[in-house]
Amino acid sequence: MSLFSPMITDFWQATFLSGEVLCRNGKFTLAVNPGLSEDRRLMVLETADGSVMAVMTPALADRLGLHRQSGLSEPLLRGTLREAGIVLHGADYIFYFSEAAKRALGQETPAGVVRRLTAEDEAAFAGFQSSASEQDLDDAYVELDHWAVFGSLEQGRLVCAASMYPWQNARVADLGVLTLLPFRAQGHARKVVRAISRHACEQGYEPQYRCQLDNQASAALAEAAGLSLFGKWEVISPDAGE
Known part of the structure; x- marks a missing residue:
């Protein structure tokens, strides 16, 4: 470790x-x-x-x-x-950036139209959400009122967004990311994940990326964004009786 x-x-x-x-x-x-x-x-x-x-x-x-x-x-x-x-x-x-990867992240300049989103982007974010499926929205858990939110735009349209929130009262920022279906596999998610992670590091937080074991696309995105696998975390099922 x-x-x-x-x-x-x-x-x-x-x-x-x-x-x-x-x-x-x-x-x-x-x-x-x-x-x-x-x-x-x-x-x-x-x-x-x-x-x-x-x-x-x-x-x-x-x-x-x-x-x-x-x-x-x-x-x-x-x-x-x-x-x-x-x-x-x-x-x-569970993925994190290694110490070496964080140093490289801090020296990087964001590529493309990637920026932090604010309350002034409410209309654009609402349009983004309306273009995504309910399942994708539930899985990604990307919200405009989270601690930090970044997005990638194409021709003025928000096509990918990631948000973070402090996790378990620690200096760990758990992130979710969602790209609209027509804009996937074009590098948007990688750029957004790296941009929001750089912001978290600058604020003294460790970016954390989680995905289910069977979500191969999400795991591949984590690795493409420069994160390394830390481990596999399991908790008791919500349906488990005492």
């Missing part, structure tokens, strides 16, 4: 290791933390180097009998979860 900023590694280690560690077994670590919120009472992070960290509430660990198990491993944990009927929500890939 040394490829990335200490801010990133410290953030994830605090998320997963700030409670009582029940098990360290090779590259697998399991901890319990009573401070986890209800919708994140179980989380698993597999980093790009193959390390796996899991954290859950003490109540869930007691229910699963994990305090009494020795030699825990990721396969054993997942088997225990399956037997208990506990489902993890579909995993997200």
Whole structure:
């Protein structure tokens, strides 16, 4: 994980290791933390180097009998979860800029008509949203009132937009991006992602890009924009019963 900023590694280690560690077994670590919120009472992070960290509430660990198990491993944990009927929500890939990539980003001049959007762009943004499908809007979660919003224009029309908001009370800015269907594969999203990420870095935030594992186009965009894979993050399914 040394490829990335200490801010990133410290953030994830605090998320997963700030409670009582029940098990360290090779590259697998399991901890319990009573401070986890209800919708994140179980989380698993597999980093790009193959390390796996899991954290859950003490109540869930007691229910699963994990305090009494020795030699825990990721396969054993997942088997225990399956037997208990506990489902993890579909995993997200998480991408960040490496330290070297951030330095290159800071020296770059935006290409094309890419700029920050403001409340004065409300009409243009409304037209942009009306040209996108409901599914694309839900998946991207790009909003004009987010902490930062950037867009790419073609002949005066907004064709791609990205927005960011601070994530989990950390100096991490989670971003979403959406390009209108007729304008995809033309470089708009890459330029917008890099422009908004440069802005976040200038404000002292780490840009964060997330996408579902089966969204190959989104993962390819992250890599094209210069981000590197940090890991895969899973949380308990919203439909999972206690």
